[in-house]
Amino acid sequence: MTSPSDPVEGLNGNGQAGRYYGRGIPYLPIDGYPGKLIAIEGTDGVGRSTQIQLLREWLEVKGYGVIETGWTRSPLMQPTIEIAKSSNTLNKLTFVLLYATDFADRLEKEIIPALKAGFVVLSDRYIFTALARAGVRGVDRQWLRNVYGFAIAPHLVFYLNIDVKTLIGRVLESRGMDFWESGMDLKLGDDIYDSFRAYQLKLLREYQSMADEFNFRVVDARRSIDRIQDELRRQVGAFLEPAEKPSEPALTR
């Protein structure tokens, strides 16, 4: 339904941190907002929430104002998404659009106001989860990138990378495999274990293929919680306070 004459600009990897990826939201200019957006990406059960929890505490102790935002947590959309998921009428298109609506709501009502006020926004998952899930389900990649052209390019994207074998161990030790995280809607297999494995393998490949496109900082998530946290803190610290260490000797001189 686009006019053939108009060139299409969507989200692409050249997005500048803190700016809209693509066409953005014309009625919400965000240039020069002081806050920082940090996204923690990674598949289901990789340990994102734990890491964000620890990172938040550390940042707050250092005096930063921190807010968290997470996938499908918008007050507007969460109930709708839950109903839709249980109704068996969702198809890949409505699935994508419901998630995009949820994200738009959080972007407008949580993320942008927080960036304006100078908060550090920790995003538990970001649009890359949506791109990966939809990509696995065969949704047109260019269309997806255009739709998410209203998203803001984060200042940092950490990708918690894991192999499927380690992942399976972790998920089974904690809460077990669930219908959607196993991609049971894709009918990859009747057995939830087989389906989980096949689905997560596909997902991991999708994430991997986005690593260069979107400047992921890949973190080896097979290591212990503390080791991962150390690396995150080192990188976040270097980004937020780049001049701190070199400037110290200069001051004492």
Next chain:
Amino acid sequence: MTFSLLHATDFADRLLYKIVPPLKAGMIVLADRYAYTAFARDATRGVDRQWVRELYSFAVRPDLTLYFRVPIDVSVDRLMARRVKLKFYEAGMDLGWSANPVESFRLFQGKVLDEYDQLVQEFGLEVVDAKGSITEQQRYVRTLVTQHVKTSRVEMIDDEPV
């Protein structure tokens, strides 16, 4: 943005369940409003025009689109005559342009109509003058539709006896 995306979700759902199957079966689908409504309404709300078009690129392009054009005053008069209670979003009250629903409706829908006028060119909508009488409009609509659909003869597609 959420207003735009929610409507797109609803549209995608109806497209896949209510529009595509009958089209595949060779039936005629009459759609009361289509993606063009979103193009006009969302642009008026300040959403990027090209983005909305791209968002709806999954839609089937209609064989024929009729745009019933009416000046904003006529539209307001008709609604008032029927004492229609204006809906919050239909009157664009969310934009805060006026605290008076009728005034807000006039401002908002006036801009929506301007957007529609651009769409007529861009997507080749057939304009029906909706100031005229119902009969006049219907006759013109029938002329347009007959040009697109062979209504003269009912063809039996199925070879199998019923």
